[in-house]
Amino acid sequence: MGYGKETLLKATQILEGRRSKAQRIQMARHMEVTEKLPEIAKYEAKLDETGLAVVKAFGMGKDAEAYISQLASINTDLQNIIKQTLKANGYPENYLEIPYTCKKCEDTGFCGGYICECRTELLKTIAKTDLASVSQSANCTFENFNIDFYPLPADEATGVSARKRMSEILEYCKNYAEDFGPESESLYLHGATGLGKTHLSLAIANVVAESGYKVVYDTAQNILSSLEREKFSHNNNGEKEKEILDCDLLIIDDLGSEFSTQFTVAAVYNIINTRLNRSKPVIISTNLTKNELETKYTQRVTSRIIGGYVSLLFLGKDIRQIKNRF
Ligand SMILES: [Zn+2]
Numbered sequence: 001m002g003y004g005k006e007t008l009l010k011a012t013q014i015l016e017g018r019r020s021k022a023q024r025i026q027m028a029r030h031m032e033v034t035e036k037l038p039e040i041a042k043y044e045a046k047l048d049e050t051g052l053a054v055v056k057a058f059g060m061g062k063d064a065e066a067y068i069s070q071l072a073s074i075n076t077d078l079q080n081i082i083k084q085t086l087k088a089n090g091y092p093e094n095y096l097e098i099p100y101t102c103k104k105c106e107d108t109g110f111c112g113g114y115i116c117e118c119r120t121e122l123l124k125t126i127a128k129t130d131l132a133s134v135s136q137s138a139n140c141t142f143e144n145f146n147i148d149f150y151p152l153p154a155d156e157a158t159g160v161s162a163r164k165r166m167s168e169i170l171e172y173c174k175n176y177a178e179d180f181g182p183e184s185e186s187l188y189l190h191g192a193t194g195l196g197k198t199h200l201s202l203a204i205a206n207v208v209a210e211s212g213y214k215v216v217y218d219t220a221q222n223i224l225s226s227l228e229r230e231k232f233s234h235n236n237n238g239e240k241e242k243e244i245l246d247c248d249l250l251i252i253d254d255l256g257s258e259f260s261t262q263f264t265v266a267a268v269y270n271i272i273n274t275r276l277n278r279s280k281p282v283i284i285s286t287n288l289t290k291n292e293l294e295t296k297y298t299q300r301v302t303s304r305i306i307g308g309y310v311s312l313l314f315l316g317k318d319i320r321q322i323k324n325r326f
Pocket of ligand 1: 102103105106107109110116119
């Protein structure tokens, strides 16, 4: 599981924000309360005294233990008096506690040297939100993938029912997303336009990101133009390329819709080849047939995809298209 630098930084910033907000709230409440109820400030001053006395008591040797336990009970009494005073004046008992979002780690994101659950949750949420900001991912789930859209009767020529095939594909994608890991296969989703390839890629992206993996999802057009911008920018730090080559799951939507240049052909080959060599999964969706793919990206690219990816052919109304494919 690897989150990008930006995601980690965002989580740290949000936690810092929560922490300082909680502290500001507590300060404001403290001012309000001590103004209305000056006796609270007096109890607090006594609390400070007992605290200091405890520190000093550690140097007392043998008699320290009894003295410290006496101080502790005074301390507890004072805290109870403060709570009761607050309550008697219409405040909640814990009104002067710092209202951290996470009490366990006091919004630091770490407790006892371990990453707190709140930070793990936050990272998942940020990864998912990043995904949603580039796509309609939130609307595309496995649950709202409508299988009724696909014709049930088997095609006369091929004997294949589109609905049956698509139910299998839906099931396959669901399992793929739930069991996703570094060992997962790459997928090649192909078929005519409008058959749900984007919907299912996004549904996979959502589930995989929710499990804490770094998912990059975008159209081929956007991925390639951002790589091109980076390559020709003055302060090229290769960050975008690194993200695309290193993320846990890369989803390239609508491969072939982009304007083709020498750069895009080379970049597509580099992405597919590098990730295949590093055994990092990719999901490609395309409307192109094998021949069209070959014409556009050369046989070198196509053979990597055909040989290395699990092929899922999407079927729909015009089932005869199957004959023009593999
Ligand atoms: Zn926490």
